[in-house]
Every structure is written in C-alpha cells, then in structure tokens.
C-alpha cells in the first residue's frame with residue numbers, strides 16, 4: 001500500500017491550527033497521525049462538526065492500514081495485534097509485536113496461581129520490559145459450567161487479555177457471556193458455527209478468530225463475517241507439525257500477510273495467528289526426554305512465527321515457573337525482531353549516577369550505544385556498586401567498532417570529562433576505561449589529565465574487578481608521581 005503523505009492527510013483536516021489536539025499546527029497533527037502518535041479521533045473539529053463528517057470518513061479510510069488492528073482485553077494490559085502496513089521490517093517498521101498468549105486448561109487446579117504468575121511476569125532487558133500478553137483458556141473439560149467458572153476465575157485473577165478457546169459454540173458463548181465486559185477473543189469460528197458465534201460477536205463488539213486450513217474457505221468466512229458486521233477478526237489457517245507440514249504452516253501465514261499488505265485484499269486484511277501449542281495435541285508425549293523435545297519443537301515453531309510477524313501465538317510451554325527459559329528465548333527474539341529500524345540505538349551522552357556514588361567512587365567510561373550502555377549499567381547495579389558511568393558520544397556505535405572506527409577516542413572522552421564536569425564530582429582523577437579500549441589509555445591520560453586504568457573486556461567482570469583491583473589511593477599516588 002502506498003503510504004499517504006502528511007500533505008494528503010493535511011488537506012482533509014480543518015486547517016485552523018486550533019491546538020485542541022495538543023499539536024501546534026494541523027500539519028504537525030498530520031505527521032503524527034502517520035507515526036501513529038495520534039488518532040483521527042483526537043481532532044475535535046473533525047469529530048464534532050457535522051460538516052466535517054465526509055472528510056473524517058475519508059481520513060479514516062486513508063490512514064487505516066491494509067492489515068487492520070484488533071484489540072483484545074480492556075484496561076492497562078489491553079493488547080493490540082496487527083495493524084501492519086509492510087511485509088518486511090526494513091521497509092518501515094512493525095508497529096505491534098507478536099502477542100504471546102499462554103494456554104491454561106479450564107480444569108487446571110492451579111489456574112488462578114498460574115494466571116497470577118503470568119500476569120506479574122516481567123523481565124527487564126536492555127531498557128525494555130518483556131512480558132506475556134494474554135492467556136488462552138482452553139476448554140479441556142468439555143463441561144459448560146466448568147468452562148464458565150474457569151473464565152470467571154481467570155478474569156478475576158488476572159488483568160491480562162483472555163482468549164476463550166472451545167470448539168463447542170454453546171460452551172464457548174456461555175463463558176463469553178460471563179466475561180464479555182473484558183473483551184475476550186473468541187476461538188474458534190468455523191464454517192459450521194460462524195453464524196451463531198458471529199452474531200454474538202457483533203452484538204457484544206467482541207473480536208473473533210476465523211479458522212480454516214483451506215485459505216479459500218478462510219477468505220469466504222472473512223467476507224461473510226464482515227458482511228454480518230464483525231468489526232475485529234483474526235485469521236488462523238492452522239499450525240501443523242511433521243515432515244512437510246512446517247512449510248505449509250509457514251506458507252499459509254505468508255500468503256495471508258502478502259494478500260493483506262501487498263495485494264490489499266480486504267478479506268485477508270486482518271491479523272494472523274498461530275498455535276505452536278498445537279504440537280501437544282498432534283503428538284504423544286512419553287518420557288522426560290520426549291517432553292523436552294516436544295517443548296523444543298513448540299518453541300522452534302513459535303520462533304519461526306515471530307520472525308515472519310505472525311501477530312499472535314499461543315504457547316503451552318511457559319505456564320510453569322521452571323519453563324521460564326522458553327519465554328525468555330521467545331521474548332528476547334521478539335524484542336530483536338520488533339525493534340524499530342528507524343530508531344538509532346543510541347542513548348544520551350552524560351554522567352550517570354548508579355546507586356549513591358560519593359567523591360571517591362569509581363568512574364567507568366563507556367560508549368553511547370544503547371546495547372553497551374544499558375548492560376554496563378545493569379552489571380554495575382548487579383554488583384551492588386555505587387559508581388559514576390561516563391557515557392561518551394560514540395555516534396551510537398559499540399566500543400570495539402567505535403575504537404576501530406575512531407568515534408570512541410581519547411579526545412572525545414576528554415571532551416566528555418570536561419563537559420560533564422567529572423572531576424568536580426569526585427576527589428580523584430581516575431578513569432576506568434573498557435578493556436576493549438585499552439589502547440587509548442596513554443593518549444587519554446594526556447588529554448584528560450587523568451590516571452587511566454583498564455577495566456575488564458566484558459562488563460560482567462566489573463564486580464570482580466572493583467573487588468580485586470580498585471585501589472583509588474594507590475592509583476592517585478601513581479598519578480601524583482606521574483605528574484612530577
């Protein structure tokens with residue numbers, strides 16, 4: 001889809017520059033719409049003035065991405081999936097990362113405890129908080145009352161969005177009725193039950209998943225549901241394991257995404273989901289070794305799906321605390337796949353205080369590459385040190401490359417020492433540079449009038465280094481001797 005230009009958007013705005021939307025001009029608002037920092041609905045003029053109705057509709061059509069977004073859940077943990085306008089991340093950026101939903105069986109005696117664990121699960125990694133996005137409640141009991149009760153308990157125990165998973169429409173809708181104010185995602189709508197589930201979804205403004213392994217049938221279901229009035233739809237063409245089946249699963253997802261984004265096919269223009277957890281129903285699990293292999297198979301499928309921007313995946317592995325390794329792997333991969341390629345991975349240069357440093361605390365020097373500065377900071381904190389971290393402008397490049405390329409050099413470090421008044425904060429004149437920048441030490445001593453010591457090559461060694469080698473008095477004596 002050709003991206004509209006800010007000017008095309010601007011021509012449909014009121015052009016009064018009234019500032020009601022918090023922007024100084026309508027043109028700034030137009031630019032922010034493109035960046036999804038504001039919505040059409042934020043322009044009071046477009047929304048409130050009847051004579052603007054036509055422009056409003058035109059603008060909504062103009063800025064709606066070819067793959068429409070779908071919202072699941074309510075409140076702070078609301079999850080938005082889809083809404084993408086490109087096939088490959090490097091073409092622009094992906095806006096919504098793959099949502100990870102973990103399944104829990106409705107007869108699981110630990111349902112509430114597991115739900116609480118998943119809700120609170122947070123992993124901080126290089127400045128981002130990684131979390132799961134929802135819970136898929138699976139009807140294993142086959143009992144209406146059991147499924148309803150489990151849905152109720154789950155919605156009370158967790159603020160995470162819920163996906164209700166049941167192949168029996170009566171049971172599915174009875175649980176959906178119970179928690180419909182939480183905006184659950186309904187799974188699964190098929191060619192057999194589309195009318196019953198579709199009508200319920202329309203009446204209650206709920207998102208639904210249309211399921212068929214036949215793509216023509218899936219498109220036909222999508223067309224029928226849109227005609228019925230369904231406003232939020234997710235497509236599932238099935239997740240298949242075994243020889244040759246992985247390729248089918250992959251192709252189906254890519255075909256749906258291509259049809260939506262490149263061909264602007266309205267029936268395909270919805271988020272696509274996959275169920276790596278399906279492995280468990282497609283194989284027999286035996287001893288512990290097989291269990292581990294099964295988890296591994298599931299994880300590989302999840303990783304493949306994330307890497308091709310599948311909008312939502314459902315996992316079985318990960319619901320127990322001891323299975324955190326599986327979530328760490330997928331959440332870390334997801335963080336990389338969905339980072340914005342337009343955002344330069346740099347942090348602001350400056351003198352950062354870690355803990356409560358005093359005038360004899362060590363001063364570590366590093367580059368302003370985000371993936372260098374944040375791990376160094378975490379390692380200093382992890383070692384329970386009170387220290388200063390001098391972050392030098394290396395044009396956002398990591399230490400090793402910046403030393404080789406000349407962006408991290410003695411002059412730049414000395415400049416930063418002066419600019420951020422490092423030696424006003426401490427009584428000593430010692431700088432600890434990374435091991436990978438050892439060759440700068442001589443020049444830096446001259447440029448910054450400092451005593452330079454070479455720290456570990458890897459910041460994970462900082463704790464040990466300080467314990468064994470940080471001797472400020474001795475270093476200062478050497479500095480004084482050097483000056484004489």
Ligand code: SF4
Pocket residue numbers: 013014015016017018019020021022023024025026029042043044045046
């Ligand atoms: S509220 Fe609408 S009319 Fe006013 S400045 Fe923003 S975009 Fe322009």
